[in-house]
Amino acid sequence: MSFQKSKFHHPRLPVNDLGLNYRDYEGALSTLCAGCGHDSITSAIVQACFELSLPPHQVAKMSGIGCSSKAPNYFLNKAHGFNTVHGRMPSVTTGANLANRELTYLAMSGDGDSASIGLGQFAHVVRRQLNMLYMVANNGVYGLTKGQLAATADRGMKNKVGEQSLFTDIDLCVMALQLGATFVARSFSGDKKQLVPLIKAAISHQGFAFIDIISPCVTFNNHPDSTRSYDYVHQHITTAAVTDFVPVKQEITSDCAAGICEDICLHDGSLMRIHKLQPDYETKNAMKAIVDIETHKKKGEILTGLFYLDANGEHYHEINNTTDTPLNKLTQDDLCPGSRVLSGINDSFR
Amino acid sequence: MSQPLKHDANEQYSKNCQAINNFVVRFANTNGTGSASSNNMFAKAILRMGIPVSAKNIFPSNIQGLPTWYEVRISENNFLARRGGASEIVVAMNPQSLDEDIANVASGGFLLYDSSRALTDSQFRDDISYLSIPISAICQKEYQDPRHRQLFKNVVYVGALAALLNIEFDVLKSLVADQFRGKDKLITPNIYALELGYQYANQHFTCPLSIKVERRDLVNNRIMVDGNTACGLGAVYGGATVVGWYPITPSTSVIEKFASYCARLRIDPASGKRNYALVQAEDELAAIGIAIGASWNGARSFTATSGPGISLMTEFLGLAYFAEIPLVLINVQRAGPSTGMPTRTQQSDVLTCAYASHGDTKHVLLFPKDPAECFEFSALSFDLADQLQTPVIIMSDLDLGMNDHLCNEFTWDEQQKYQLGKVLSKKQLDEVKDYGRYKDTDGDGICYRTIPGTHPDKGAFFTRGTSRNEYAGYTEKSAEYVANMDRLNKKFSTASTLVPQPEIIEGKSMAPIGLIYFGTSSHAIDESRQQLKDHGLAIDTLRIKAFPFNNQISPFIERHTNIFVIEQNRDGQMRTLLMNELTIDPAKLNAILNYDGLPITSTFIVEKVLNTLALQQKSQVS
Known part of the structure; x- marks a missing residue:
């Protein structure tokens, strides 16, 4: 079942540049478990879209199958959404994006959806450089089928019934970095201060943006043996850098001290201001980011933050040289060559 | 030497x-x-x-x-x-x-x-x-x-x-x-x-x-071309802009031809940019996923494949059927099962395509007989898919797709306008009082859809492969599920009135024998008719052009005492489909089945007809 929220709200709720309030960016009531990390992600998305003044109907919400993929129903109810097939969200999003390059594509997936059944589609949408934001709500277990281990579960981790993860875990950030994603980050559903600016920057980024979001499963993976529990993540999280997002119109007032602060200008003129917490942190070195992630993992730490950003990378439509008008707005006059051309083609078969 | x-x-x-x-x-x-x-x-x-x-x-x-x-x-x-x-x-x-x-x-x-x-x-x-x-x-x-x-x-x-x-x-x-x-x-x-x-x-x-040879004037304005070229060109004329595909014999050249015609005919004159996007996907799953995503988003889109690709695409076909997304799929059939004989022809995906995917699913199939119809059906399929909001599968085969055939020249009527079906514009949405994506307002089983980005406040809905109510809200209520499934069935009945009508040839005096055939078996029919005539047998014929079956098919079967269903597969798949979908006596349907991987010949058909008639006579005598 899905339940719509009441539209009633405080008359003086703050509004954004479009005159919309926070409530205008919400969706149906969540049917996920109370305390589910995914609901925090939902609220971070709502906040990010509200603060960016994104017209909700200019967003397409894409997802596969699983708890994570139900989430798009819980935000932006003025946007169309597509809950596709397990592991196949990337291909459907590819088609949707090809059809209309002007919408913002917000995709939600999970560890089963992206790291197992959809690993091939995940890899190929990265290399295709689709202009989209791909978020994975990563909790290390299959929620809807009640707690089986996922391919992102750390080796050796036990699930709720004591079954141990026997094989190497798949790190989707490492894969995305290796495959050429132009925006790669990891965050934690419990850290909105970090997550919201990352989502805002990723939406503003023109190109393939990936955020792996550690999102504990309160029902099946929040026990003491888990490396994806709230407690474990809180204790083992390490942040590479703190990211602020500065929208296009906002004036920057603070100074950016060389060496510990870096401003990156995004395609639309907005800025990402990065405060480095790790001394040798870089944003333009994918290979080093992979090493950093693995080094921290060996120490038992979960490294989060922005790992890589290439603000000038080409996305699919630039590579394809697609016309500026969205393909779904071309008319018969634009598309059909007509009978005169056809008669010439007929002659070539005589 | x-x-x-x-x-x-x-x-x-x-x-x-x-x-x-x-x-x-x-x-x-x-x-x-x-x-x-x-x-x-x-x-x-x-x-x-x-x-x-x-x-x-x-x-x-x-x-x-x-x-x-x-x-x-x-x-x-x-x-x-x-x-x-x-x-x-x-x-x-x-x-x-x-x-x-x-x-x-x-x-x-x-x-x-x-x-x-x-x-x-x-x-x-x-x-x-x-x-x-x-x-x-x-x-x-x-x-x-x-x-x-x-x-x-x-x-x-x-x-x-x-x-x-x-x-x-x-x-x-x-x-x-x-x-x-x-x-x-x-x-x-x-x-x-x-x-x-x-x-x-x-x-x-x-x-x-x-x-x-001696010079004659018997070709007239006919052309000689292969069906894959015709399908690719038909997709250009039908307005396809997005293609996801994966190489597989014998369908590959459908896409290659589409691409080469687009490179000539689909470049924006002002900017030099492409009015199309073509993605060679990682597999057939992604190929059809791309087509579905684009169609959902209001672009005309298609993919082409053959047997093994169809198997991989069945999950997505179920989604497109149930979520009601237009989709054009060109299936250039080859000899199966499994990898089968990849470079030999067959019509052996009839049942698989008619009912592809789990659950109760049915799909619209078109059976072109020659490249001229490949062109016509390929362009038409985009109208049908948009009108019916469902997958339309063009059932070509290797013989049709990869061999050159002499056929009527391609024609395009300039008055013909793309039929985009029931899609609400912003203005229409403003006027609608109680929009529901899956409300059967017109009673034909076809509901009004909206394209993402159309309206700031109205018409957005959540597309899903799970059951939903008329307002696209998730539901597990039995009555709502049943109502939706019944409406989909009603839509399929509507489809039977929109798809191409069968081609029936009957003599003035009704022949007792009726031949039912489809697709590339058509080429052997005129010759079979001649040869059977030489044996003193008159025949009537019906060529199936589409599934769901048009209402002229049952009466044709009833009018004839002896029906032969001619097809190029082992199991008589069209015969099974006829038996399953129509109320007819199966005993009346004789099967003529050619499945050696080579195109069917009139010699084969005539021999089978004569043998069957002889056996029937024998059993009557005894």
Whole structure:
């Protein structure tokens, strides 16, 4: 079942540049478990879209199958959404994006959806450089089928019934970095201060943006043996850098001290201001980011933050040289060559 | 170099075949040697002399080094199916298959072979004539480049055939000029190679032979083209802009042709940018996913595949059916199951496509018979998919897709406008009071959809493959689920009124025998009709063009006492579909099933009809 929220709200709720309030960016009531990390992600998305003044109907919400993929129903109810097939969200999003390059594509997936059944589609949408934001709500277990281990579960981790993860875990950030994603980050559903600016920057980024979001499963993976529990993540999280997002119109007032602060200008003129917490942190070195992630993992730490950003990378439509008008707005006059051309083609078969 | 001949066409065999414009030429080549374009030039030369011709490529699933055949049937009577049986003339260029090729010459026929290599005694038959030409030796002498020595062999034998079969040399010259337009320096050497063969034949044999061609005016404005080219071009005319695809024989060239026509016809004149997007996906799952995503977002989109790809796409077909997303899928069928015979033809995906995916699913199928219909149906399928908001599958096959067929020219009516179906604009949404994505407002089972980004406040919905109510909200209520499933069934009934009608040919006095057929079996039907007439049997025919079945099909079956369902698969899949969908007596439906991987022949059909009738008579007597 899905339940719509009441539209009633405080008359003086703050509004954004479009005159919309926070409530205008919400969706149906969540049917996920109370305390589910995914609901925090939902609220971070709502906040990010509200603060960016994104017209909700200019967003397409894409997802596969699983708890994570139900989430798009819980935000932006003025946007169309597509809950596709397990592991196949990337291909459907590819088609949707090809059809209309002007919408913002917000995709939600999970560890089963992206790291197992959809690993091939995940890899190929990265290399295709689709202009989209791909978020994975990563909790290390299959929620809807009640707690089986996922391919992102750390080796050796036990699930709720004591079954141990026997094989190497798949790190989707490492894969995305290796495959050429132009925006790669990891965050934690419990850290909105970090997550919201990352989502805002990723939406503003023109190109393939990936955020792996550690999102504990309160029902099946929040026990003491888990490396994806709230407690474990809180204790083992390490942040590479703190990211602020500065929208296009906002004036920057603070100074950016060389060496510990870096401003990156995004395609639309907005800025990402990065405060480095790790001394040798870089944003333009994918290979080093992979090493950093693995080094921290060996120490038992979960490294989060922005790992890589290439603000000038080409996305699919630039590579394809697609016309500026969205393909779904071309008319018969634009598309059909007509009978005169056809008669010439007929002659070539005589 | 050339050995003394035991038999020569010059001996003027009394038993030599005599035929004007009615015989079969079979070319035996090795694949990867460049024979295809020469053989094609041969067929086209006949066509340009105004004589109907058909050509079948019988090729292996291999790139280089295995036997491949090209069978050209020349028929003044317009019988353009594969004739089957032995050929009047075989051009044997492949030592690997030589024994088989010699056996395949019709008694009284001719074997043209490369005499640079001597035949063994056992390779001589008393009842055929040997046309020995030292083709390799000629090319060895004339050309230095090893690649030329190989390639021009094919041109030399075409030149020789021109003399032997009375093909006008100027016609060949014009074909060479057309083929190498823009690469002009290749024209002279090709014509020279043709002349080498032409002169050799004239000097060594009595030309023309007792089988030959004579100029006619029987082609009219028809064209000769393959079905995949036609499907690709039809998709351009139908307004497809997004394609996801994965290479698979025999469908690959649908996309390649679409791409090459787009590169010519779909470039924005002002910016030079592409009015289309084509993605070679990681697999067939993604290929159809891309098409579905684009269609959902309001662009016309398609994918093309063959058997194994269909298997992979079935999950997504279920989603598109249930979530009601327009989709065009071109299935160029090949011999299955599994990898089957990838380069051989069959119509064996009928049931799989009709009911593809788990749960209660049904899909609209179109069965084109020739390239002209491939073009027409391909363009039309986008209208149907948009009108019905469901997948439409074009059921081509390898014979249709990859072989050249003589057919009516492609036509496009300028008055014809794309039918985009029930899609609400922003203005319409403003006027609608109580929008529900899955509300059957018009009672035809087809609801109004909206495209993402249309309206700031209204019309957005969540598309899903799970059950939903009329407002696209998730539901597990039995009544809502049942209502939705019943509406989908109603929509399928509506589809039967929109799809192409069957083609029925009935004589003035009703024949007791009715032949039901579809797709490429059509080519053998006129000839079967003639042959059965020669046996004193009149037949009526019905050609199925689409599923769901039009309401004329049941009455046709009722009107005839003996129905034969002709198809190219083992299990009688169309027969099963008819039995399943219509209320008819299965005993009435006799199956004629050809599933050897080669296009069906009239000889086969006629034999099966006669045998069945004889058996029926026998059982009546006893």
